[in-house]
Structure formats: structure tokens, C-alpha cells
Amino acid sequence: MTRLLLLLLTSSATLLVFGLWIPLKAVLAQEMLELAWAENQARQTDSRPWPWADTWPVARLAMPVLNDSMIVLAGTHGESLAFGPGQLTGDDNNSGAVVIAGHRDTHFRGLKALETGNEIRLQGRNGRWRSYRVENARVVDSRSELIDTQQLPDGTLLLVTCYPFNSVDPGGPLRYVVRARISGDRYPREQIDTVAGI
Incomplete structure (x- = not known):
């Protein structure tokens, strides 16, 4: 009986650790990022957050309505997305169209709460903030509809994550896409803490 109880406790603890690993890694990584x-920003170079990292920070994303701010990484491959959202398109100053993807169960779990008119802010490496307003959010089936990033007008911001939010199955063909347009509000570097809501 004691061995069975010990086996049950060990198995439960192991499952708990595996279940919390991704969310815990996402939170701890943001501190290093x-x-x-x-x-x-200080050196205007690509500084890797840890020696073996295959990505680096390229922007800061703030969603004031969610009281959320996070570092955005270069690229959208699976390993980097475990640590933070990844920027698929856009340059160092976040000009042109910007597409950022993130996991639905960590950094982008709050996207479902964004509504038309909500503000989203994006800071480039130059320290300047750009303000965007949410235009819409929709579900896209990636099997039948592709987002042509070349056709997006300048000043467009797309935030993309898997859908549905409460699914326990990884991946899947559905994507939740939040589309925002630049609103013209720009903030100087000195207003970083106020603008980011931190």
C-alpha cells in the first residue's frame, strides 16, 4: 500500500511539473528577455538573452487594456515561441506591416479579451512607441485561407495565435487573428513606463 501511494504521489508530481513547465518557462524567460x-536598446545590437539562444528581442508589445507588456523575439519557430511571442514581419523600428505570433496558452492567452478600439502599443529598438487600435478579430482556417503578408498595408499590426483558446490539443488549423491599424500616436522613449503600463 505504501509503495502504491508513493508511486501515485511521484506520478502526480511528475505530471504537475510537466504541466507547469511551459507556463513557468514563459514567465521566467521574460525576466531574462x-x-x-x-x-x-542601449547598444543597438542583437543581444541574445542567454548564450545558447537562437533568437533575440526585437520589440516590446504592450496591451494596456489587459495590463500586459512583453518582449517580442525575432522569428516564430517553435523553440523561441516557448519564451515569448515572435515577430514574423516588420523591421527594427516596427515600420511597414508587423505580424507577431504567440502561444494561446501563455503570452497570447489574453487576445480573446481585446475588443474593437482597444489600444495596442509596440516599441522598437530605437525606443519609440507606436500606438495601434484594434479593428477586428476573427478566426482563420489555415487550410483554406493564408494571410499574404506582402499585401498588408503599412501601419497594420496582426497578432496571431492558435484557436480555440481552451483546446488541449497542440497546433490545429485554426488561428485567431487580431488586426490593428496604427493610430498616429507616438510616444518618446522617456514615456516608456507610463505607456507600457508598467
């Missing part, structure tokens, strides 16, 4: 982001 904050340091790398500060170095990127």
Missing part, C-alpha cells in the same frame, strides 16, 4: 532588450 527584459535584460537583453535593455542591452539591445
